[in-house]
Amino acid sequence: MSKLIFFIDDDIVILNLMEFTFQSRHDYEVVCFKTGEECLENLHLNPNLIVLDHILMGAGKNNLNGLDILKEIRKINQEVPVVILTGQGDDTLLTEFMENGANRYLTKDDYFIDSLIETIQQEIN
Numbered sequence: 001m002s003k004l005i006f007f008i009d010d011d012i013v014i015l016n017l018m019e020f021t022f023q024s025r026h027d028y029e030v031v032c033f034k035t036g037e038e039c040l041e042n043l044h045l046n047p048n049l050i051v052l053d054h055i056l057m058g059a060g061k062n063n064l065n066g067l068d069i070l071k072e073i074r075k076i077n078q079e080v081p082v083v084i085l086t087g088q089g090d091d092t093l094l095t096e097f098m099e100n101g102a103n104r105y106l107t108k109d110d111y112f113i114d115s116l117i118e119t120i121q122q123e124i125n
Contacts, residue, residue: 002029003124004045006042006051007030008038009051009085010057014108015032018051037069051083083106088107
């Protein structure tokens with residue numbers, strides 16, 4: 001049975017990369033969202049894992065950033081693993097995300113796809 005993974009990122013290039021990377025794998029079903037709000041609206045689908053970008057530029061002026069979305073996810077579901085992706089390697093951010101229930105924190109570097117694949121395998125398999 002395939003595992004449902006939510007990817008949330010406002011960068012369409014990153015979302016396309018995620019979809020392309022995981023669509024050929026029959027053990028994962030991938031759903032991509034451009035805003036955290038879209039993710040929250042679909043949590044009833046019970047994803048096996050959520051990959052969440054730190055900085056999100058939603059459609060509305062009151063859009064939530066990655067930390068806000070993580071807090072909302074944890075109000076609804078304490079169990080689903082959440083992996084944070086960020087372009088910033090900041091220890092303060094890392095601490096804040098981990099204190100609010102993130103399972104992992106990865107920096108978008110040249111090799112983040114390999115790290116992400118490994119992390120997903122560790123978290124849900």
